[in-house]
Amino acid sequence: MSAEAIRPFDEARGAVPTVAAVGSGRRSWLFGGIAQTLLILWTLMVVFPFLWMIVSAFKSNPEIVFSPWQLPDTLQWGNFERAWTEAGIGRFAVNTLIVLAGSLTGTLVISAMAAYVLARFEFPGRQFIFYLFLAGTMFPVFLALVPLVFLVQDLRLFNTYQGLMLVYIAYSLPFTIFFLTGFMKTLPNEVGEAAVMDGAGPYRVFFDVMLPMAKPGIIAMGIFNFLGQWNQFLLPLVLMPNPDRHLLSQGLAALAIQQGYQNDYGALFAAMTITMVPTLVVYIIFQRRLEAGLTAGALKG
C-alpha cells in the first residue's frame, strides 16, 4: 500500500527541478533547457498510453485490432454501456465509493486527532507512540496478508465493506499521522492559547480553531489517501472474494482476463477509462492544494 500511495508524492516532486532551474545565467538556462526536454519526454511517455486507452475506448473491436493508431470512425458509446452494465463496472464503482467514503473519513478523523495530540501535548510515551506509527509506514502489506485474513475472518468482517474499511484505515494511518503531526507542529501555538483564554475547552480548541487551521494539510492527505486507496488491489483481492462486492481494481483485473476470451476490447478500454477518470479529476481539481499542503510545512519552517 505504502509504495503505491507514495507515487503521487513523487510526481509532485518531479516538478521541482523546473522551478529550481528558473534563475539567471547561461548555465541555469542550459540546465533548464535539458530539464525541460527530459520532462517533456517523460510527460509524453506518461500521457500517450492514457490517450491511447481513452481513444480506444471509443473504437469498435476490429478498429482496435487492425488500425490501432487511427481515430475511431464513429464514437462507440456502446462500449461504455456494456462495461457499466454487463461487465459490472457500475456495481464495482458503487462498492468502491462505499468503502472509500468510510475509510477516508475514518482515516482523516482519527489521524487529525492523533496528530494534534502528538504534536501539541507533552505526555509520557508520546515519542514511543509517534515512532510506533512511523514504523508502521515501513511495514509492507504482503507480510501481513495471511494473518490479516484470519483476523478479519475472526472479526466476522470477511467479505464486508466494514472489514475492508478498517484495514484501509489501519494501513493509511501511519503515514497520514506522521505527515499531519509535522503539519500541526507548524501551526502557531498562540492561536490555540488565545482560544483557551477565550474560554474554549480542549475539544473546542481542536474543532473550532486547530482543525480549520490544519485544513490544507488535511485536504492534502485526503487526496493522497483517496488516490492510494482507490488504486488498492491486493487488499480487496484477498479480503473481498465475493464477486458482488468486488471493487473497481478487482473488477477490472477480472474483466481483463474475461474480455480477452470474449474479444470485447472496446468494453475493456471503456471500463479502464471509467476507473481512471475519478482519480484524474480529483487530482486535476486539487493538484494545487495537494502540492501546497505537502510543502506548507517546509515553507513555514
Place this chain on the structure above:
Amino acid sequence: MARVIFDGVGKKYAGGGANAVTDLNMEIADREFLVLVGPSGCGKSTAMRMVAGLEEITEGRIIIGDRVVNDLPPKDRDVAMVFQSYALYPHMSVRDNLAYPLKLRKVPKAEREQRVNEAARVLDITQFLDRKPKALSGGQRQRVALGRAIVRNADVFLMDEPLSNLDAKLRVQTRAELIKLHERVQTTIIYVTHDQVEAMTMGDRIAVMSLGVLQQLATPQELYDNPTNKFVAGFIGSPSMNFLDVQLQGSEGRLYAVTPGFKMRVPDTKGRALQPYIGQSVTLGVRPEHLVERSRLGGDAPPDATIPVTVDIVETLGNEIFVYLTSPGTVLTSRMAPDIQLTSGQQIEVAAEPERLHFFDPKTELKVA
C-alpha cells in the same frame, strides 16, 4: 473589583534548570496599569502566563479579585489576553473573531452582536467586520486582537508585547491609544514589554524583572530618580546610565571618588551612607542627561566636584547632542543641549548635581547613596 496579587509565586520547569520566576510578591491594584519590563528571559512573560492560567504555578499563590486562582482553568479566571502575534483565528471573519469568546460564554445572539458592534466602534474597525484577518494590516489586526479582549468585559487584561510587531510610527500612535483605552474601559491591565520607553510612558507602576526576580516595583518617575540597584538604573533610561568604578577616599572630613583620571569630591549629602565604603571601591552612576558642562550647572559646583574629560565624538540629533567623553580608564556618555560648541579632542570639565549621583555597592549592586 479585580486586584491581582502575587504571593511568593515561583515557577520551576520540569527537568531542572534555574527558576523562571522566583518568589514574586506584588499587589496590583484594581484598575491599575502595571507594566512588567525586563530583558528577554527575565520571567516577565512567564509571570503573566501564570496569571492567565497558561502556565502552572509551581510555588506560592496568585489571587485575582478575592479568589486564589492557582487551580482554576483559564476560562474561569475572567482574564482576557492580547498576544504578541495577535493570534487571531485566521479562518473566521473579524466579526466572528470578536464574537467567539461571547459565543463560548453562551451570551445571547442579540447581545453578542451589540457588544461586538460596540467594541468595533471603540476601536474604529467597524468597516472591517466582514473581512478575514489576512486582509488586514498589522495595525488593524492589532485592534481586532484588542477588540477580542474588550468584548468580554473581563476583570483583567493581559498584554504580551502587543506593540512589538508594529512599525515605529504606528507603535507610538497605538501606545497613546492604549492609554486612552485604559482610561475608558477601567480594567486592571498587566502589560509585558522589553521596551523601557513603552514601560515608562504607559505604566501607572512598573515592575522591573531580571533573571526571574523582581528588582523594583515603583512609579516611572521613582524608578528613574531612585533606582534600587544597578540593574534598574542601567535598564531604565536611554542612553543608559554611565557607571564608573571609583575608589572612595576620605581626607579632611571630605569624601573623594578617585579614578586614575580624576579625583572628584563627593557631595556631603551622600557622605553618611558612604562612610562604610571609605578605602574601598564603589560604582558611581550618573545619567547622560545629568552630566553637564561645568558652567551650565545651576548654582556653582565646587571646583573639586567636577570631572575633567576629553571630548571624543559628538553626535548631533538636532534637538540635542550626544557627546562621548573619555577620561583615563573610563568612557562617559553625555546628553547636552545643542547650542554648546564642542569639537573632538577638546578638554572640558563636566559635573552633575549632587542628588543626580548614584552610588552602588560593587558586590550586591544595591544602591547605597
